[in-house]
Amino acid sequence: MRRLHWDIALRQVNDPGHGLSAFLSRLSVFGMVIAISLLLAALSVMNGFEREMRIRILNLVPHVIVRGFASETDWRTVQTDLRQSQTVIRQNRFTDIDALFVAKDDAHVTRLTIADEGALVPYKAHLRPQVDSLKPGDLVLGSHLATALGVTVGDRVSTLFSTGGYQNTLRPGTLRIVSVLSSDTEIDHVFSMAGRGSAEITESSRGGALAVNLVDPLKAPQFAQYLRQTLPPAFWVTDWTATQGNLYQAIQLSRQIVTLMLASLLIIAMFNVVTSLVLVVSDRRAPSSMLRAIGLSSSDIAQIFVIQGTIIGVGGAVLGAVLGFVLALFTPSLVQLIELVTGSPLLDTTVYPLAYVPVDIRLHDFLLVPGVALLLSMVSCALPAFAAANLPITEGLRESR
Numbered sequence: 001m002r003r004l005h006w007d008i009a010l011r012q013v014n015d016p017g018h019g020l021s022a023f024l025s026r027l028s029v030f031g032m033v034i035a036i037s038l039l040l041a042a043l044s045v046m047n048g049f050e051r052e053m054r055i056r057i058l059n060l061v062p063h064v065i066v067r068g069f070a071s072e073t074d075w076r077t078v079q080t081d082l083r084q085s086q087t088v089i090r091q092n093r094f095t096d097i098d099a100l101f102v103a104k105d106d107a108h109v110t111r112l113t114i115a116d117e118g119a120l121v122p123y124k125a126h127l128r129p130q131v132d133s134l135k136p137g138d139l140v141l142g143s144h145l146a147t148a149l150g151v152t153v154g155d156r157v158s159t160l161f162s163t164g165g166y167q168n169t170l171r172p173g174t175l176r177i178v179s180v181l182s183s184d185t186e187i188d189h190v191f192s193m194a195g196r197g198s199a200e201i202t203e204s205s206r207g208g209a210l211a212v213n214l215v216d217p218l219k220a221p222q223f224a225q226y227l228r229q230t231l232p233p234a235f236w237v238t239d240w241t242a243t244q245g246n247l248y249q250a251i252q253l254s255r256q257i258v259t260l261m262l263a264s265l266l267i268i269a270m271f272n273v274v275t276s277l278v279l280v281v282s283d284r285r286a287p288s289s290m291l292r293a294i295g296l297s298s299s300d301i302a303q304i305f306v307i308q309g310t311i312i313g314v315g316g317a318v319l320g321a322v323l324g325f326v327l328a329l330f331t332p333s334l335v336q337l338i339e340l341v342t343g344s345p346l347l348d349t350t351v352y353p354l355a356y357v358p359v360d361i362r363l364h365d366f367l368l369v370p371g372v373a374l375l376l377s378m379v380s381c382a383l384p385a386f387a388a389a390n391l392p393i394t395e396g397l398r399e400s401r
Contacts, residue, residue: 036320309381
């Protein structure tokens, strides 16, 4: 009997007829495939932005910054304590000052970081050419900042340093560009770093700073709060959420909005399944009554339509997952093709955090979304199945004449 249920359900799914019910059955499967594939592709892109935000952007900025007007002994005590923390993977001392860069009749005001030797470690993979350390007078600029100034590696940049604390003393200087940071992120627009000794700085008047990077950058707010409670009053602490937090929240909000919109599309596709099955029930009133007349029970008829809805759900879920995987896989290539045809970048780091479209295909999404779609399709076929099971036999047989 169970084999008979499957045979009849498969025959109804593969109905080659040209009626409205046959058309809507195919349309319901097509709608599920489109909804699932678009949802999976969009989730993969949003996952990519979130991953790049955590791995690339947050790896290029300090997760926690400790500033303070303290003696060198106090600074060494703080660094020693941080080395014993298992959550800290890197720390380095630095000083940042306001600087005016002048080159080829162009000028740009930026925040110049003057750091110790280990400060270049997180940037090495993106430096062109790669350098291990910065000597006095050496300068590394972000690629977009270097382009704005019209300079390249080997050129010299005239500078004005704002030193002396509240006295606002301006000191002239010259720095030589030894490398350019090309990370394809918004950091390329503002990044500038020079070696110790590149500018005369009175540490006692400006105060020093310590950049701390953690194993998990998302735990930076909690770690910063811990430091605020344990460090002496001479120190104050900030974390990356003060500068990059809005960007991360915007990515999360965009992900939620896109998911909600495409989930709504998936629910609409489920209504198509209900509509198609209701019309199939209406078209199959005579055959259903004949099956009831030869001995099938009302529960058998209901099982046939439940199996039919399940087959539609399985087909839509599997095809949607496959198409979604293909769309997600080729999205970066599609973006490159669009940029090639239009002749302009689709994403600009002056507006967007990245200059490319990242994709992160996660197995969890490709199991959850088709699984939910399959569950919804099985639930949605309950009403048509109940209606088919309660069709009057005599009415259906009268229609078959």
